Amino acid sequence: MNILFENAALAWLAAAVAVPPLVHLFARARPPRWPFGATHLVLRVVRNTMRLKRPKDWLLLLLRTFLFAALVLAFLRPLLFLGAVPVPGETARSVVVLLDRSASMAWTEGGQSRFAAACAEASEILDGLSSRDKANVVWLDAEPDAIFPALGANVSYLRRRLLDARATNESGSPAAALDLCLSMLREAAGRCELYIVSDFQAGQWQDVRVAVPDPIRVHTLSPVREPASNGAVLSIRTEPVAPLAGEPVQIVCEVANFCAAPRKRTVTLEIGARRVSREVMLAAWGTGAAVVEHTFAEPARVPVEAQLDEDAFGMDDWRGTLVPVREALRVGLYGTDPHTAPVWTRALRALPWTELVTVSLDQPERCAGCDLLMLAGWKGEHADRLARLRADGLPLVCAPAEGVSRQALAVLAGLGPAAAGATVAWESLGKEIGLQLAEPDNRVFTLFRDGEFGDPAQAAFRKRLRLPVAGLKGQALISFADGLPALYLCDANPACVLWAAPLSAGTGDWATQLPFLPFFGELVGSLRARRAHGLQAVASPGATVSWLAPIQAESVRLADEQGDEIAVTESSRGLEGRMFVSDPIARPGAYRWYDGATCREVRMVNFPAVESDLRTAPPPELSAAGKSLLQRAADLRAAREGRPLWKMLAWLAVALLLAESAVVLWCDLETRRLTESLE
Amino acid sequence: MAEHRHFKYLKPEDIRRLASYEFAPKALAEGYLSGRHMSRQRGSSVEFHDYRAYTPGDDRALIDWRVFARTDRYYLRTYQQETNLECHVFLDSSGSMGFGAPLTKLEYASFFSAALCYLVLKNSDRVSLSLFDDGIRAFYPPGSTNRHMQQLMNALERNAPGKETAVSAALRRTLPLLTRRATVIVVSDFFDDAPAIFEALSPYLHRGFRIHLFHVLDPQELALGKHGMWTFVDMETGARVIANADVIRGGYRRALDEQIKQLRDLAARRNVDYALARTDTHYFSLFDHLAR
Numbered sequence: 001m002n003i004l005f006e007n008a009a010l011a012w013l014a015a016a017v018a019v020p021p022l023v024h025l026f027a028r029a030r031p032p033r034w035p036f037g038a039t040h041l042v043l044r045v046v047r048n049t050m051r052l053k054r055p056k057d058w059l060l061l062l063l064r065t066f067l068f069a070a071l072v073l074a075f076l077r078p079l080l081f082l083g084a085v086p087v088p089g090e091t092a093r094s095v096v097v098l099l100d101r102s103a104s105m106a107w108t109e110g111g112q113s114r115f116a117a118a119c120a121e122a123s124e125i126l127d128g129l130s131s132r133d134k135a136n137v138v139w140l141d142a143e144p145d146a147i148f149p150a151l152g153a154n155v156s157y158l159r160r161r162l163l164d165a166r167a168t169n170e171s172g173s174p175a176a177a178l179d180l181c182l183s184m185l186r187e188a189a190g191r192c193e194l195y196i197v198s199d200f201q202a203g204q205w206q207d208v209r210v211a212v213p214d215p216i217r218v219h220t221l222s223p224v225r226e227p228a229s230n231g232a233v234l235s236i237r238t239e240p241v242a243p244l245a246g247e248p249v250q251i252v253c254e255v256a257n258f259c260a261a262p263r264k265r266t267v268t269l270e271i272g273a274r275r276v277s278r279e280v281m282l283a284a285w286g287t288g289a290a291v292v293e294h295t296f297a298e299p300a301r302v303p304v305e306a307q308l309d310e311d312a313f314g315m316d317d318w319r320g321t322l323v324p325v326r327e328a329l330r331v332g333l334y335g336t337d338p339h340t341a342p343v344w345t346r347a348l349r350a351l352p353w354t355e356l357v358t359v360s361l362d363q364p365e366r367c368a369g370c371d372l373l374m375l376a377g378w379k380g381e382h383a384d385r386l387a388r389l390r391a392d393g394l395p396l397v398c399a400p401a402e403g404v405s406r407q408a409l410a411v412l413a414g415l416g417p418a419a420a421g422a423t424v425a426w427e428s429l430g431k432e433i434g435l436q437l438a439e440p441d442n443r444v445f446t447l448f449r450d451g452e453f454g455d456p457a458q459a460a461f462r463k464r465l466r467l468p469v470a471g472l473k474g475q476a477l478i479s480f481a482d483g484l485p486a487l488y489l490c491d492a493n494p495a496c497v498l499w500a501a502p503l504s505a506g507t508g509d510w511a512t513q514l515p516f517l518p519f520f521g522e523l524v525g526s527l528r529a530r531r532a533h534g535l536q537a538v539a540s541p542g543a544t545v546s547w548l549a550p551i552q553a554e555s556v557r558l559a560d561e562q563g564d565e566i567a568v569t570e571s572s573r574g575l576e577g578r579m580f581v582s583d584p585i586a587r588p589g590a591y592r593w594y595d596g597a598t599c600r601e602v603r604m605v606n607f608p609a610v611e612s613d614l615r616t617a618p619p620p621e622l623s624a625a626g627k628s629l630l631q632r633a634a635d636l637r638a639a640r641e642g643r644p645l646w647k648m649l650a651w652l653a654v655a656l657l658l659a660e661s662a663v664v665l666w667c668d669l670e671t672r673r674l675t676e677s678l679e
Numbered sequence: 680m681a682e683h684r685h686f687k688y689l690k691p692e693d694i695r696r697l698a699s700y701e702f703a704p705k706a707l708a709e710g711y712l713s714g715r716h717m718s719r720q721r722g723s724s725v726e727f728h729d730y731r732a733y734t735p736g737d738d739r740a741l742i743d744w745r746v747f748a749r750t751d752r753y754y755l756r757t758y759q760q761e762t763n764l765e766c767h768v769f770l771d772s773s774g775s776m777g778f779g780a781p782l783t784k785l786e787y788a789s790f791f792s793a794a795l796c797y798l799v800l801k802n803s804d805r806v807s808l809s810l811f812d813d814g815i816r817a818f819y820p821p822g823s824t825n826r827h828m829q830q831l832m833n834a835l836e837r838n839a840p841g842k843e844t845a846v847s848a849a850l851r852r853t854l855p856l857l858t859r860r861a862t863v864i865v866v867s868d869f870f871d872d873a874p875a876i877f878e879a880l881s882p883y884l885h886r887g888f889r890i891h892l893f894h895v896l897d898p899q900e901l902a903l904g905k906h907g908m909w910t911f912v913d914m915e916t917g918a919r920v921i922a923n924a925d926v927i928r929g930g931y932r933r934a935l936d937e938q939i940k941q942l943r944d945l946a947a948r949r950n951v952d953y954a955l956a957r958t959d960t961h962y963f964s965l966f967d968h969l970a971r
Contacts, residue, residue, distance in 0.1 A: 031908035031921050037778035037868060038900050038935065039913035039920055045930035046922045 004642060006077035013072045020064035024057075056667050063663060067656040074649035079642030092132040094151050094188030096181045097122045097158075100140040100198030101165060102172030103541070103611035107199070107228050107313055115167035117223035118197040123162050125195050125221075126155050136184060137161065140198060142170035142542045142608075144177035151188050169315055169541035169587055171608035172201070174208045185216050192216040199224050202617035203610040210619055224616050229259035232316035232612030233267070234287065236306045240528060242324050242371065244353055245299045253290040253306040253319075257282035258613045270305045272296075296325040303590060303602050316612040320590050320604040321538055328352075329528055332359040332370035337377025340399040343503035343511040344374055347520045354524060361385060368394060371528045377401040380408040387411050390496060395527040399465075399499035400424045406468040409498060413490035415472055422468030424500075432460040435486055435501070435510070438476035442489075444522050448515065456519035459510035465500040487523075495527050538604045542584050545603040547593040548577045555596045558582050558603075560589050686832040688786075688793035700798055700966055730754045764804035765821050765859055768792050769849060770838070771867030771895075773812040774915035777840030778868075779897035779958050788866040788895050789835045791962035795864065796831050798966075799823075807857075808834060811849030812841035818856060843915040844870045847879035860887040864969075866956075868895050870915075873941045877949055884949055891952040891969060894942060898959045901935065903928045 005011070036042065099122050105115035122137065129135055134151040137158050138144055147161050148154075178196075185192040194216055198205070212218050234254040243249040251271060257263050267290040268277045278290035296302055301322045308317040331354050335341055348356040359367050361382040367373055367389055375386075375398040390396050391414060398412060404424045410416060435457035437445060448456050457478055464480060469488050476485035477497070486501040503511040510516055539545050549556050556578070558566045572579040585591065585605045593601040685691065733742060733753035741755040770792050776785035792808065799806040805821035808831050817834055819827070846867050857863075863883055869876065869892070880890055898904070903924055911920040939955060946953035954968040 031910045033912050033919075034905065034909045035778065035914050036900075036911045037775035037784070037897070037914055038870060038931075039911050039916075039918060040870065041931055041934045041938070042911045042922055042927060043918075043920050044934055045927040046920055048930065049922075049926055 002081040004079045010075055013075055016072050017069045020068055024061045060663055063656055063660040067653055070649045070653040074646045078645045080645050081642050092190040094190050094192045095135040096184055097137045097195045098140055098177055098181050099137055101167045102141055103169045104199055104201045104614055106167040107614055109225050114199050114223040119162045121197050121221045123159050126159055129155050138177055138181050140172045140177040141168050144180050171610050172204045174204055194218045196220045200616045200618040202615045203613050205619050206617050208619050228614035230313045230614050231265055231311050232256050233306045233308050233319040234609045236319050236321045238323050245296055245325055245327055249294050251292045251294055255280050256287045260284050266309045268307045272302045299325050299327040316607040319606050328355040329371045330355050330357050332357045332367055332373040334359050335376035339502040339504040341376035347517055351521050380404045383408050383411045387414055393494055395494040397497045402426050413492045413496040425466050427466045428463050432462055434481045435459045435478050438479040444526050447522050453518045454515035456515045458513045461508035463507040467498055467500045540608050544582050544584055546581045547601050548579050551577050553595045556580050557594050558591055560591055687836045688789045729757050765861035766799045767807045767861055767863045769809045769865040772810045772838050772841050773844035774840045775868055775870050777914055782958050784868055784895045784897055785840055787958040791965055793835055800828050809853050810838055813843045813845040815849055815852050846871045847875040850879035854882050862889045864891045866893045877945045893954050893956045895956045903931050
């Protein structure tokens with residue numbers, strides 16, 4: 001800590017500090033002399049009263065001396081430097097201000113948003129730059145960018161941009177923003193400084209690892225004044241994801257309470273034309289779910305919106321989704337294995353809510369459009385392609401052909417490398433063998449618990465496939481009577497079922513049993529995909545939305561819920577139709593594509609859930625001593641330019657003057673009181 | 680009494696007023712000349728005093744034979760003997776006596792002492808004068824002549840405030856000089872230790888002296904009438920004390936009252952006359968204390 005005096009030439013004023021003691025001494029000699037007879041009595045009384053008076057005199061002398069000292073120091077205009085005193089002629093500075101304008105910065109406290117406070121801090125930083133310094137401002141949002149392509153000297157332009165800036169509804173990408181800042185500073189000359197002005201939202205920053213080269217000095221500034229409490233709709237989904245028309249569906253709306261106190265919130269769900277409200281009790285910093293049972297009457301893309309009762313941070317109180325309600329499940333069938341394919345084909349055609357699609361593994365996009373892929377007599381071909389499809393959310397039922405290795409099955413199920421050697425093999429049985437439920441509690445068998453639909457394991461086999469499942473994680477759903485798996489459910493997500501029970505007439509009678517078809521239906525229904533293929537109806541703020549309009553579409557436009565239009569451009573035109581793409585969407589909401597006056601398509605733009613949790617936690621690297629100082633921009637400026645102390649000293653002098661007056665008044669009152677008491 | 684030249688402390692108008700005064704102390708004096716004052720010394724006189732039983736050695740001429748005839752016992756008639764009076768005036772001439780305006784305490788006390796000496800001498804009695812501060816500055820033995828009077832007046836006129844007050848020391852040193860029982864009059868501001876003063880007076884009382892104490896104080900001393908800050912300069916030692924008169928007034932008055940009360944109480948216990956003499960009252964009023 002160092003102090004410099006701007007008016008050091010007035011140092012001679014320091015002699016004024018001696019005035020009070022001199023005046024004090026001088027005042028003591030002033031009383032007129034009075035030759036007196038009974039002085040010994042006076043002395044006796046004075047000795048008693050001076051015990052009280054002396055401390056007051058000393059206090060007054062002290063206050064007056066300090067008063068003069070404060071005034072003298074104020075005239076000298078001292079500057080306080082917390083660090084080293086800057087040397088005149090220091091090298092120019094290169095400053096990059098990383099300014100967070102993600103959605104969480106829109107939180108308002110004390111009538112000012114965090115972003116506005118952050119802009120003020122950034123302006124303060126820019127104000128402190130000299131004409132030789134260069135600067136730039138990098139916006140921290142979903143796709144960080146800078147105002148200037150490189151560091152520039154036009155600081156006033158940067159300040160104007162800060163005045164016009166608004167917080168976005170986007171999530172932030174701190175790592176990308178830091179990379180951009182550091183890349184600019186690495187190429188810069190002079191003393192490099194990086195100022196990070198952000199709320200350091202925990203969800204964004206806690207995993208960010210900052211590796212700043214030593215020459216670059218990093219300062220962090222946070223506009224956060226007080227902890228924020230918020231409630232948000234985190235997600236809205238259906239169980240199942242892609243329901244069928246007429247199928248009972250659970251619509252689950254997950255709500256979070258980012259607050260230290262438990263709260264009861266009301267969630268209003270709009271499911272098409274239906275409107276339902278649910279109250280959710282949320283624990284402190286907890287989440288809860290509002291669940292609504294619903295049955296979609298007909299196939300369509302049904303918008304479902306959830307609205308939370310409004311709070312101070314209202315952007316995340318709404319969330320919407322489009323539920324793809326379909327008429328039937330698309331089940332892809334690959335292969336022509338005579339032991340399984342005919343029976344599966346018959347069974348799928350018998351189920352009214354399934355749509356059989358014959359696929360080839362050379363057409364992976366056609367496979368990806370299915371809800372379930374059944375491989376009849378798979379010989380191990382395209383194992384990696386199938387594994388990718390499964391990893392993308394497509395469940396598989398595989399009846400392998402003889403000779404398929406355990407490694408191929410492991411790749412298919414995504415279980416990693418397996419021991420070589422064992423292969424799938426046919427086994428003829430000396431006598432017929434039955435089936436048994438290996439996992440009776442599995443939901444596949446729920447339908448059969450009361451016995452109305454018979455025993456799904458009712459069958460007798462004379463041949464079977466022996467599966468090399470040793471070493472493959474999973475469990476048998478149904479096994480043969482001797483314990484070998486007939487249907488083996490691999491421990492994978494989405495599911496992968498290995499089918500070892502032949503269904504042809506010469507090998508067994510399972511396909512002819514009445515409970516087989518209900519069981520097959522339950523198996524297909526339970527294995528259906530957990531995701532909706534080809535549905536891109538939900539986006540985040542900052543992203544564009546697109547629509548493939550029919551070729552004959554004439555007047556295509558995009559409008560939000562208030563009817564305000566968003567600019568769109570036709571990006572391509574082809575046989576399939578005309579692709580229209582919007583400008584980046586700023587606000588969350590439901591956006592509708594119109595062809596003329598008719599709404600053709602709906603897109604949902606949802607608030608990024610990560611921005612709802614307003615808790616802050618700067619990265620440990622930035623909090624480390626020596627790397628960063630969490631302080632105000634004014635403090636940083638003061639550290640560089642020195643903090644002027646004259647105002648503080650002037651106030652101190654006023655305070656001392658008041659204190660001196662108070663002491664004098666007190667002394668007078670005390671003297672009067674003493675005099676009255678003595679008299 | 681012969682004509683007096685004009686003295687500072689004994690003015691003609693005062694002498695005229697003193698003509699109507701008579702110094703008649705309450706106690707009997709012991710003198711070697713027959714005079715007009717009653718004496719406890721028994722002797723030949725016309726004033727009957729008392730009877731007492733005869734003891735061998737008594738003068739048979741004093742036996743009252745009439746009483747013997749009635750009672751068949753010997754009783755002697757005793758008479759009061761009138762003697763001349765002897766008065767010793769102790770005048771405090773310490774520095775503190777110089778305080779006061781327009782009349783200092785010393786001047787006031789000198790006026791009173793001069794008038795007293797005049798009254799004593801007017802009755803052909805004997806008077807002595809002791810001027811003291813911390814010691815005996817001057818002692819004029821008892822006398823009753825005009826010349827003696829002039830000496831006393833001149834001594835008073837020459838007198839000036841001196842050093843510190845030491846009443847007790849002065850009384851102790853003067854005691855050997857006083858051979859006969861007499862009246863002692865002490866005029867002082869008594870800025871001394873009161874018990875020590877009365878300890879010094881004890882031998883006088885034991886020898887039958889009649890003692891009068893005149894406590895001379897200025898009104899400013901009594902009231903501490905000034906206001907504000909003052910540098911109090913001790914008139915005896917020159918010591919300085921800076922104090923606010925308003926602040927210390929109460930305590931000062933209480934301390935002074937305590938001192939006066941202590942003197943008054945000690946005097947009452949020892950059968951000593953005590954009178955407070957304010958310099959703003961005429962000193963003639965002090966003679967009332969002597970006449971009672």
